[in-house]
Amino acid sequence: MHLEIQSERNGSGGSVVVAGRFDAHESEPVLTSLTALLADGVLTIGLDLSRVDFIDSTGLAVLTRVMKRARESGGDLVLVAPSTPVRVILELTALDKAFVVSEVGPDIAVGH
Amino acid sequence: MSAAVNRLDGGEVSAETAPPVYLPSQLDQLERYRQWATTPLKVDPVLSVVIPAYNETQRILPTIGAVVSHVCSLEPSWELIISDDGSSDGTRRIVRELGLVNLKVIETPTNTGKGGAVRRGVQAARGEFILFADADQATPIEQLELLLGPVKTGEADIAVGSRRAGGADVRGRSLGRRILSDGLRRLVKLGFGLSHGDTQCGFKLFSRDAAERLFAVQRIDGFSFDLELLYIASRLGLRVVDVPVRWFDSPGSTVNGGRDTLLFLVDLGRIRLNEALGRYRDPGHCRRNREGT
Ligand SMILES: Nc1nc2c(ncn2[C@@H]2O[C@H](COP(=O)(O)OP(=O)(O)OP(=O)(O)O)[C@@H](O)[C@H]2O)c(=O)[nH]1
Ligand SMILES: [Mg+2]
Numbered sequence: 450m451h452l453e454i455q456s457e458r459n460g461s462g463g464s465v466v467v468a469g470r471f472d473a474h475e476s477e478p479v480l481t482s483l484t485a486l487l488a489d490g491v492l493t494i495g496l497d498l499s500r501v502d503f504i505d506s507t508g509l510a511v512l513t514r515v516m517k518r519a520r521e522s523g524g525d526l527v528l529v530a531p532s533t534p535v536r537v538i539l540e541l542t543a544l545d546k547a548f549v550v551s552e553v554g555p556d557i558a559v560g561h
Numbered sequence: 562m563s564a565a566v567n568r569l570d571g572g573e574v575s576a577e578t579a580p581p582v583y584l585p586s587q588l589d590q591l592e593r594y595r596q597w598a599t600t601p602l603k604v605d606p607v608l609s610v611v612i613p614a615y616n617e618t619q620r621i622l623p624t625i626g627a628v629v630s631h632v633c634s635l636e637p638s639w640e641l642i643i644s645d646d647g648s649s650d651g652t653r654r655i656v657r658e659l660g661l662v663n664l665k666v667i668e669t670p671t672n673t674g675k676g677g678a679v680r681r682g683v684q685a686a687r688g689e690f691i692l693f694a695d696a697d698q699a700t701p702i703e704q705l706e707l708l709l710g711p712v713k714t715g716e717a718d719i720a721v722g723s724r725r726a727g728g729a730d731v732r733g734r735s736l737g738r739r740i741l742s743d744g745l746r747r748l749v750k751l752g753f754g755l756s757h758g759d760t761q762c763g764f765k766l767f768s769r770d771a772a773e774r775l776f777a778v779q780r781i782d783g784f785s786f787d788l789e790l791l792y793i794a795s796r797l798g799l800r801v802v803d804v805p806v807r808w809f810d811s812p813g814s815t816v817n818g819g820r821d822t823l824l825f826l827v828d829l830g831r832i833r834l835n836e837a838l839g840r841y842r843d844p845g846h847c848r849r850n851r852e853g854t
Contacts, residue, residue, distance in 0.1 A: 470701070470809065472698075472809065472811065473811065474809070502627075502701070502703070503623070503627050503698055503701060504623060505620065505623045505811075506619050506620065506622075506623055508623075509623070532587075533587050533590040533591060533594070533630045533634075534626060534627045534630040534631065536587075536591065536630075537594060537626040537627075537629060537630040538622065538623050538626030538630075539626075540626075541622045541623075541625060541626045541659055542622050542626075
């Protein structure tokens with residue numbers, strides 16, 4: 450598998466951990482698990498990106514889409530502890546200004 | 562439920578209330594990147610990374626991000642060269658606007674093909690070692706070290722990423738693409754005596770000397786330039802090592818199976834012809850001959 454996804458719900462908040470390569474092959478399952486949380490009434494999702502080594506433009510599009518949808522219903526998509534490449538990619542695409550980035554977040558362990 | 566998760570409840574976290582707190586190692590990595598991005602190199606770099614780019618507005622920025630964050634943590638003395646191949650979609654502009662001081666954009670008015678873009682990029686490179694890599698991160702940049710190792714120690718002049726060498730890990734390649742490349746590989750072996758498992762992988766590293774000699778005589782502008790390079794290398798007696806790499810086919814690929822196979826076959830003929838016309842003679846060798854007469 451390129452990417453591992455773990456999602457968990459905590460009251461009105463949700464946390465999702467993804468690890469690996471977040472590219473066009475993987476954007477669909479991430480979109481599905483994030484939108485499933487929103488559809489389930491979750492307002493704010495913390496998305497842990499600390500172990501994502503690459504995110505391409507399709508991955509970035511998924512993040513933007515989910516963030517917009519979450520904000521529409523008064524919540525947000527918070528990017529938690531992005532890895533260095535993800536931070537730099539967000540900066541170069543000027544998306545760092547669009548997202549809330551947090552250093553603390555869900556503590557779900559992703560199994561191997 | 563952890564305290565950390567609680568903080569996310571109700572959307573209370575905002576950019577103002579949560580200033581970034583980086584891990585020490587990450588702070589170091591980011592600091593190296595910022596240093597590289599803002600301080601021009603004073604001497605020729607140890608490493609040049611060349612990325613050919615044709616209409617890559619969708620893919621180039623994430624790739625640059627991955628490349629700069631990785632290479633900066635490995636080797637502070639390096640330059641990035643984006644060799645724009647006459648793109649019509651604004652690729653040059655978005656790359657230049659990044660304002661990274663050790664990133665050079667090479668331009669050409671018309672589209673020539675990948676071979677031409679790589680050649681112009683490599684000829685502009687000043688590094689002691691020169692890597693070229695595709696704009697789609699198909700071969701993740703983390704594998705640079707695997708190629709750099711044997712060339713740095715002097716064990717090889719050229720290290721080529723191989724999707725076929727033992728241990729390579731290829732994801733997402735369609736059956737059609739695999740059958741096609743299998744057939745072409747057999748042909749290459751028969752016609753050119755080259756036994757590389759994979760001539761076409763867009764991830765190759767050269768010593769400066771090898772790059773100068775190869776690109777001085779290399780002339781194919783299209784996709785078969787890879788094969789031409791390896792053929793010239795074998796003619797010049799350069800040592801080439803195949804290095805297994807992980808590879809991810811990207812859905813944005815611009816390769817068209819039927820048309821490109823045909824072009825490839827035509828190019829095989831051109832390589833043969835160039836060889837017969839003596840066009841691949843070592844430029845160093847020609848000079849010595851001329852001086853002698
Ligand atoms: N298609 C194409 N690519 C070019 C050209 N000039 C430079 N390139 C670059 O060459 C690289 C290869 O492009 P890809 O579309 O990924 O083709 P590929 O890697 O051979 O094919 P895949 O194995 O399917 O990924 C990219 O970095 C392109 O931007 C050109 O004229 N045509
Ligand atoms: Mg490719």
